[in-house]
Amino acid sequence: MAEKKTVLTIEDETALREAMVDVLNQAGYNAVGAENGQVGLEKAKELHPNLILLDLVMPIMDGFQTLEALKKEKITSPVLMLTNLNESEETHRAKKMGADGYIVKSDATLAEIVEQVKKHL
Amino acid sequence: MNFGSNHILVSAVNTQNNFPVIEFYKSYWFIPLFGICLIITILILLYLARRSLKQKNRQLFQLNHSIETRMEKYRQLAESEVSDTKEQAEELQKTKLAMLNILEDVQEDNQKLSAYDERFQLATRAARFGIWEIDITTQAVIWDEQMYELNNVSRDKFHVNLQNWNELIAEDDRKLREEAFKKAITTGKEQNITYKITWPNGEVHYLNSYITVEKNTEGKPVRLIGAILDVTQEKEIDKAKTEFVSLAAHQLRTPLTAIKWYTERLQNTQNTFTADQKKDLEQVAESAQRVIRLVGDLLNVSRLDLGTFSVEPKPNSVVKLVQKIVADLKPLYTQKKLKVSEKYTTGLEKVKLDEEIFRIIIENLLSNSIKYTPENGKIEVSVSKDSNKFSIIVKDNGYGIPKNQQSKIFSKLFRADNVVSKSTEGTGLGLYMVKSIVDQVGGKISFTSEENKGTAFKVDLPLTGMKEKTGSKRLG
Numbered sequence: 353m354a355e356k357k358t359v360l361t362i363e364d365e366t367a368l369r370e371a372m373v374d375v376l377n378q379a380g381y382n383a384v385g386a387e388n389g390q391v392g393l394e395k396a397k398e399l400h401p402n403l404i405l406l407d408l409v410m411p412i413m414d415g416f417q418t419l420e421a422l423k424k425e426k427i428t429s430p431v432l433m434l435t436n437l438n439e440s441e442e443t444h445r446a447k448k449m450g451a452d453g454y455i456v457k458s459d460a461t462l463a464e465i466v467e468q469v470k471k472h473l
Numbered sequence: 474m475n476f477g478s479n480h481i482l483v484s485a486v487n488t489q490n491n492f493p494v495i496e497f498y499k500s501y502w503f504i505p506l507f508g509i510c511l512i513i514t515i516l517i518l519l520y521l522a523r524r525s526l527k528q529k530n531r532q533l534f535q536l537n538h539s540i541e542t543r544m545e546k547y548r549q550l551a552e553s554e555v556s557d558t559k560e561q562a563e564e565l566q567k568t569k570l571a572m573l574n575i576l577e578d579v580q581e582d583n584q585k586l587s588a589y590d591e592r593f594q595l596a597t598r599a600a601r602f603g604i605w606e607i608d609i610t611t612q613a614v615i616w617d618e619q620m621y622e623l624n625n626v627s628r629d630k631f632h633v634n635l636q637n638w639n640e641l642i643a644e645d646d647r648k649l650r651e652e653a654f655k656k657a658i659t660t661g662k663e664q665n666i667t668y669k670i671t672w673p674n675g676e677v678h679y680l681n682s683y684i685t686v687e688k689n690t691e692g693k694p695v696r697l698i699g700a701i702l703d704v705t706q707e708k709e710i711d712k713a714k715t716e717f718v719s720l721a722a723h724q725l726r727t728p729l730t731a732i733k734w735y736t737e738r739l740q741n742t743q744n745t746f747t748a749d750q751k752k753d754l755e756q757v758a759e760s761a762q763r764v765i766r767l768v769g770d771l772l773n774v775s776r777l778d779l780g781t782f783s784v785e786p787k788p789n790s791v792v793k794l795v796q797k798i799v800a801d802l803k804p805l806y807t808q809k810k811l812k813v814s815e816k817y818t819t820g821l822e823k824v825k826l827d828e829e830i831f832r833i834i835i836e837n838l839l840s841n842s843i844k845y846t847p848e849n850g851k852i853e854v855s856v857s858k859d860s861n862k863f864s865i866i867v868k869d870n871g872y873g874i875p876k877n878q879q880s881k882i883f884s885k886l887f888r889a890d891n892v893v894s895k896s897t898e899g900t901g902l903g904l905y906m907v908k909s910i911v912d913q914v915g916g917k918i919s920f921t922s923e924e925n926k927g928t929a930f931k932v933d934l935p936l937t938g939m940k941e942k943t944g945s946k947r948l949g
Contacts, residue, residue, distance in 0.1 A: 367731040371738065409723070436726050441945040456949065458730045458765050462737050 356382040357473055360401040362392030362418060363434060364410040368457065372405065375462045376469065389413025389421070396427050403473055405465075406451075407434045408442060419449050430472045594618070603701040607635070609658065609694055614638060623680060623703055625672040643669040650682065657684045658694045667704060679708045711779060718775040725768050732761040763898070769949055770902040773833070774885065776946045777909040783944035784914055786825035791863060792817045792856055794828065798835045799854055806843050806852065816855035821863055825938025827914070830948055834910055837903040838867040838930045844899060845892050845928070846871030861936055868929035874922040882920070883908040891924065907932075910948070914939035 359381045363369040369385045376383035384399060386392035390413050396404060404422070408415035415433060422431065433446045433454040443454050455468055594617075597604060603620035607613070614633050621628045624641050631637065639647055646668035653664040664684040671677050681704040687696040736758040739746075746754065776782040799815060806813050842852045846869040853868045874882055874889050881887045886901035911918045911932055916939070922928035 365727050365731070368727065368734065371731070371734040375738065436723050436730075443947075458726045458733070458769075459949070462734050 356380065357402040358382045358384060358399055359403045359405065359469055360384050360386060360392065360395055360399060360429075361405040362386045362389060362410070362415075363405070363407040364388055365407075371462060372465060375466060379466045379469075381469070389415070389418035392418055393421050393425070396422060396429070397425055400427065401429050403469055404429050404431045405434055405455075405469070406431050408446070409436060416445065416449065419446070419451060423450060432468060432472060597700075601703050605699050605701065607654075607697040609696060620701065623678075623701055624670065625674075625676075625678075641670050643671065645669075653682070653684055654697060657686050657697060661686050661688070661694065667708075678703055678705045680704065714775070714779075718772060722768050722772045726765065729761055729765050729768065733758065733765065736761060767900050767902075770900055770906060773906055773948045774902055774909075776944075776948060777906060777913070780913075781944050781946045782942070782948045783946065784827045784830060784939055784942035786827050786939040786941055788823040789826040789828055789831070791821055791824055791826070791865075794826070794831055795835060795854060795856055795865060798832060798839060802836070802839055802843065805840065809843060809846070809850075810848050811843060811846055811850050811852055813852045813854065816853065818856055818858045818863070821856065821858045824863065824934070824936060826934075827939055830910055830914065830939070833948055834907050834932060835865060835867070837907045838865075838932070841899075841903060841930075842867050842869040842871060842928070845869070845895070858936070862933045863936060864931055864933045866929055866931045868927065870927040873924040873926050873928050874920075875924050879920075879922060883918075913942065 359376050361369055361372045361376070361383060363372065363385070364387055366387070369387065373383040373385045384395060384401070386395050388410050392404075392406070393413070395401075406415050406418060410418075413421070419431060419433075422429075430452040431450070433443070433451045435442060435454055435456050436458065446454060452472055453468065455465060460468075596602075597617065597619050601619070601623070603623040604617040605620055606615040612635055614635055616633050618628070620633075621631065624631075624638075626641070639650075642650060649666055650668055653666045656662070657664045663686075665681065666684070667679055667681045669677060669679055681702045682699055683701075684697060684699040686694045687698055689695045736754055740751070740754050740758065773782075795817070796815065799813060839852070839854065846852060851870050853866070855866045855868075857864050857866070872891055872895065875891055878887075878889045882889070883904050885905045887905075888899050888901045892899065908918050911934075914934070916932055916934040918930065918932050920928060920930045
């Protein structure tokens with residue numbers, strides 16, 4: 353059996369993080385959650401995930417700061433930004449900083465998120 | 474007289490040679506003859522003298538007459554001169570009176586003008602308006618009193634010219650103002666910009682500048698005239714409003730997303746729910762989706778009102794986009810057993826459209842038709858094209874809009890009486906949003922409607938596409 357691909361979900365909202373982690377685990381991934389950017393960065397260094405789902409608005413370290421820190425640590429896993437709203441400024445900035453895509457959480461269903469993850473792996 | 478004496482001499486000579494002269498002298502008969510001759514001579518002389526006198530007299534008379542004629546002429550001339558001078562004097566008098574009247578009027582106008590000016594000054598001061606002028610050729614700048622206050626510079630120390638003025642403006646905004654000036658001059662159209670300045674005490678102020686162009690009689694721009702208003706307070710309120718709406722939306726969206734996702738998870742749990750429970754779950758999911766949409770619409774409206782949204786047009790096939798939207802809404806109209814027909818023009822090339830914004834327009838119109846057409850009704854979606862624009866028409870045979878409410882249909886939060894009881898879904902934001910978007914991307918929206926017969930909405934967009942707009946937010 354092929355080794356499970358690791359997906360790191362960095363999201364401060366517990367309910368949302370757990371829903372994503374559960375559904376990704378059910379879909380056959382090794383899903384790991386992190387409650388903020390700092391924890392996320394540590395876990396990314398440790399696990400070298402195949403993909404990172406990264407929330408934009410978070411305390412301590414927001415999505416942009418985390419993205420920057422990930423690049424600095426030479427972690428090249430594809431990153432999908434999770435946004436609450438469709439903010440052109442933010443999504444443009446995220447793209448410029450090297451994010452591979454973004455998902456507007458409230459617009460997406462969990463099934464669509466799994467679909468996006470599959471597409472980027 | 475000469476003739477006479479010659480005759481006498483000849484007679485004498487002749488007499489000496491040929492005739493007996495002695496006899497002649499000796500006789501006395503020649504005396505009367507001599508007398509007659511003398512008398513004749515005298516008479517002739519007298520006649521000649523008279524004639525000459527008469528001639529002189531005539532000449533004198535003529536001279537006299539000519540002098541008199543001339544005198545008369547001079548007299549007449551003098552008289553006419555006098556009368557002319559008199560007339561001129563009268564004319565002058567009249568002109569003087571008229572001038573005095575005008576002067577009086579001017580003085581009166583001046584008084585009025587200075588009263589108006591005072592009021593104008595008062596009004597601009599009260600409204601916190603500053604008025605400025607730039608001479609396009611000389612680049613000379615004139616500021617009114619209020620301008621110094623708005624820019625927080627001293628009238629005595631600050632020398633008003635373009636360069637000094639420019640230096641007061643935040644560096645990032647200088648270009649904006651320069652471009653607005655250029656645009657005003659080249660297009661002749663009024664421009665409105667807001668730029669930032671920092672006062673010497675560090676306070677940041679936002680100034681709204683309204684720029685107009687004055688042209689000379691040949692239509693050449695000669696002067697830029699403008700009014701400046703400090704909109705710092707409004708800007709702060711606007712910012713607070715956006716921040717509030719944005720914060721509320723963010724705060725609402727997270728739990729709503731959680732409701733949506735967990736309902737989805739429950740729905741995907743196979744075979745553990747009764748049919749009734751499954752129906753309940755569907756209701757939860759649907760409601761969550763509605764609230765998410767409402768929050769999204771509220772956010773869109775605030776972005777439209779504040780103009781913070783961006784329009785990013787890219788070449789797109791109009792027909793394909795419309796077909797996709799119709800297909801996406803299929804579950805909604807098949808559920809209501811509505812018959813949807815589509816009619817598309819051929820030969821409509823790709824048009825520059827912001828796909829997401831285009832979707833908001835068409836989706837809203839089509840979902841309105843679906844919402845407000847009873848079961849088994851008909852909807853027709855069509856795309857047509859003419860020389861410089863293309864039109865999308867969404868037509869239904871639904872409830873229609875009552876005549877007396879048609880004028881309010883694009884107002885925020887308005888819902889027509891006849892549909893409020895029939896559908897609870899509408900928010901009253903959709904058409905307001907659609908109109909605002911269409912207006913801001915350079916299009917036009919119109920409709921025809923009759924109660925219980927149906928409604929047709931028509932959106933016209935230029936073939937050149939949507940107007941591009943920069944902004945920090947997206948509509949979604």
